[in-house]
Amino acid sequence: MVSADFFALAYLGAAVLFILGIKGLSHPKTANRGNTLAMLGMALAIGITLLDGRISEYLWIFAAMALGAFIGIPLANKVKTTQLPQMVALFNGLVGLAAAAVAGGEFLRSETLNALTVTGQTEIALSALIGTLTFSGSVIAAGKLHGWVTSKPVTMPLGHWSTLVVLLATLGVAACFSVYGGEATLLVMIGLTFLLGLMLVLPIGGADMPVVVALFNAYSGWAGVATGFMLSNIVLVVGGSLVGASGLILTFIMCQAMNRSFLNVILGGFGAGDGEEVAGADLGDKTIQQAGVEDAAFMMGNARKVVLIPGYGMAVAQAQHALREVMDVLESQGLEVSFAIHPVAGRMPGHMNVLLAEADVPYENVVEMDTINPQFPQTDVVLVIGANDVVNPDAKNVQSSPLYGMPILEAYKAKTVYVVKRSMRSGYSGVENALFYQDNTYMIFGDAKDVCEKLSGALKDA
Amino acid sequence: MEITTLTFLVTVLVFAGFIGYFVIWGVTPALHTPLMAVTNAISGIVVIAAMFVAGAEEFSPVVWEMLPDSVDADKLFYARLLGFFGVMLASINIFGGFAITRRMLSMFRKQGRE
Structure with missing residues (x-):
């Protein structure tokens, strides 16, 4: 039996490789090496987990990974550069869904084995909540970028008040689940969170999607952090918070470059009147000059x-x-x-x-x-x-x-x-x-x- | 006196947050799109959590046979399905995220050499 310290140190190594990997992106010359380092970190983290004594069935794991590679690699090779934003949005959403699935699975396991505590339930609730929100919000964002969902801002009935009500209801049900547990409560919470994600992103105009994508990039990281707390795992916490920090900084940079507050973007509705005239400088009777x-x-x-x-x-x-x-x-x-x-x-x-x-x-x-x-x-x-x-x-x-x-x-x-x-x-x-x-x-x-x-x-x- | 795991994890989180903050600001703006793609792959680290669910010891045939009747085997099976699903989704991110980052970076690199 290998000691827990051995696993902790190996995960630390993987976390360091992730940090060095991102650091490589500070210049195009070192960027490719950075990507390779991050890949090594991921391989190390997965390899070491396979050695963990709590894992004793490998067939399903390998089958799922092969399936993931089979879907992911062709997707990455085929996507056009103009479609990158929706691709990133989709990937954000997939991580969210994965985190929610893990939370659900962990709950069912612990429940049948009578291993649930209030702390455990809180961590499951957080993981499921952030994961589901990331998933539903990202799917709408990707849909808007790809043209499957209207890029015009869709106003909710009663505006932001209805969103606020759903938000409060979600938090209430989540708190209830944290204390009392229960399958039905978890399902209701996930349903409400899914709805909340839709209601948050639909009112935001298509041209603001860059900010939304960056924001959900951050959420996908925080979802990883939440699962890290659920399983008391260092590499999940470090990897997740790197992604979370990255998404938040990119969100901040985008907002700055548009000179709009984060709240202004998220509350949406901007650009509703496509092409409408807003008072600018007094142009007088100036005219444009055309050229060939x-x-x-x-x-x-x-x-x-x-x-x-x-x-x-x-x-x-x-x-x-x-x-x-x-x-x-x-x-x-x-x-x-x-x-x-x-x-x-x-x-x-x-x-x-x-x-x-x-x-x-x-x-x-x-x-x-x-x-x-x-x-x-x-x-x-x-x-x-x-x-x-x-x-x-x-x-x-x-x-x-x-x-x-x-x-x-x-x-x-x-x-x-x-x-x-x-x-x-x-x-x-x-x-x-x-x-x-x-x-x-x-x-x-x-x-x-x-x-x-x-x-x-x-x-x-x- | 030892600290609890929760406190330890919070400590790790806070420090990782600071490291992330400084490292990300160092990324050149020209590579912000590859940055998002590589973070897509790194967030696939939730695969670890999914592996613990999909491959848990109670699913090995020996332990599975010895589970007492009071245990709801159906529920456990659904838990395993969710774990499988989680590993698959996270793997799409890992393989897809690293592959697309590599593809993008090769676009930057091919004109780097003159």
Whole structure:
């Protein structure tokens, strides 16, 4: 019989590997090694658990793992980079469901073997509660991102009051289960929690899903922590809290980048009036100026420094490869080209970076907001592709604007700005964009991919 | 005098939380999507908990035969099914999460070498 200390130390080793694994992501060069370290940590944790004397039946475990690999690996290899957000949301949900299943199984086992205590029941309740909430909320989030569920905010009857009632009922039943136990009580609690997850996420608009996905990423970690308490296991507590911390920090970063409080996002309803006009700067009777692709090609041909600002519109149009072409042509003509990335560009934190990496844009050419902003005054041409609110100067200059205070890419400081857009529809916030009306801004209407292809063609000809 | 397991676990939780906080802030924003994918895989660590349920000793044929009649065998069977389900779901996360992280990182890496 191996001592409990041996297992504890091995789990500690696995926990350290997880920490080192995430630390590897501090730079792309060490990232792959980080992923391998985390994999080793997982293998160590699973291997050591198999040696545990309390486990004596292996067939079902191995069958379940093989089934998981059989489903998980093809899923990971087939998913398109634009679909990554819903994939991550789905994975969050699966962990939640797993935690809830474990809590249910542990309850049935302990109940039949008469091994239940109030502490044990509380831990089971917590595990089932966080797990179920993560599952139902994540499924709706994934559905909204994938288009199975309407991305419009769905208001609940009686608004947030009904959600509050369900929340209180859930907590009440959970407390009741913690003290008295009972199968029926647990089932009612799980049912209520499932409903609560739906009611929490349905009212949140599609464009806020990045925040929701990050938040449920955190919950999936906390669900692991709860099961760790249930089974008094260190590696579950450490692994879970790393994931929990990661999700919370990403949630915080997303909220900051949108200049909205966490509560404001969660209470939802924002962006309900899609495309409605909200008062911005007094634009007077200013008009936009339109330009053709050839004009932009001509200006770029005579420029020294060009900054490309991709937004969600670029991702939707799948224009990343065409945009890389533009970069290649410009660089071959000796220009300095950078991509400027706003933290909320794309559909989840860092999504735009992955899309550009997929299109072989070198890491060095992709620049974060704080680094690129001081460079705009020396930039000859900015090309905005499918981005809107993140380049709206009102966020800096107009105190009455709903966007005021949101950090932006200061494209308006560049010498000339070209904006590729499908139409004059306003951005997600519904706010008019003053950048479009500037004297040095020209609009190119059309599909992002189409425009980028024509642009690189025109640049080659010039 | 020894501390209880609960206190010990709370201590571990608080320290792990702090470590997580500092390590996560060190992750470059460009890799935030791979970070979420790798945390998807790491949260699959609940597989450990599910293994303890699915492979519990009362399910080994010897112990199973010796269970007293007062024990509800059906309930135990459902417990095992839930454990199996938990191992499978967590494994989807582990295999899928690490595989997709690797795939994404290879996109960043292939242009790293010039």
